[in-house]
Amino acid sequence: MEKKQDKLTILKQHLEKLADAGVSLYIEYNDHKILRQTVAKYIQDESIEDDDFVSNEDKQKCIKENVLWKITYYPDTPIGCHEVYGSEIDICIDELLKNDP
Numbered sequence: 001m002e003k004k005q006d007k008l009t010i011l012k013q014h015l016e017k018l019a020d021a022g023v024s025l026y027i028e029y030n031d032h033k034i035l036r037q038t039v040a041k042y043i044q045d046e047s048i049e050d051d052d053f054v055s056n057e058d059k060q061k062c063i064k065e066n067v068l069w070k071i072t073y074y075p076d077t078p079i080g081c082h083e084v085y086g087s088e089i090d091i092c093i094d095e096l097l098k099n100d101p
Helices: 002-021 039-045 056-065 089-099
Strands: 022-029 069-075 082-086
Touching: 002 022, 002 089, 039 056, 056 082, 069 089, 082 089
Parallel strands: none
Antiparallel strands: 022 069, 069 082
């Protein structure tokens, strides 16, 4: 239980850091299931680029496990939004923190 609590604490800290740095933040989980699609089909239909994923290896993990997290982050600038896809929420957050805030 302690390990899970530690991970939740870290996740909360990362989310707070993203929220403090940006105008808005959206987190989506398994939206492909609403459309009754596999992750592979969803990626194709939504034209999701390879570089939108944390890594190619993680993209393959998403497809294999049929799981997909997406974070859309709107920074406090007029440049638009950033999106990152991955198999786990924490690696998506880490990717955003590495590149943005």
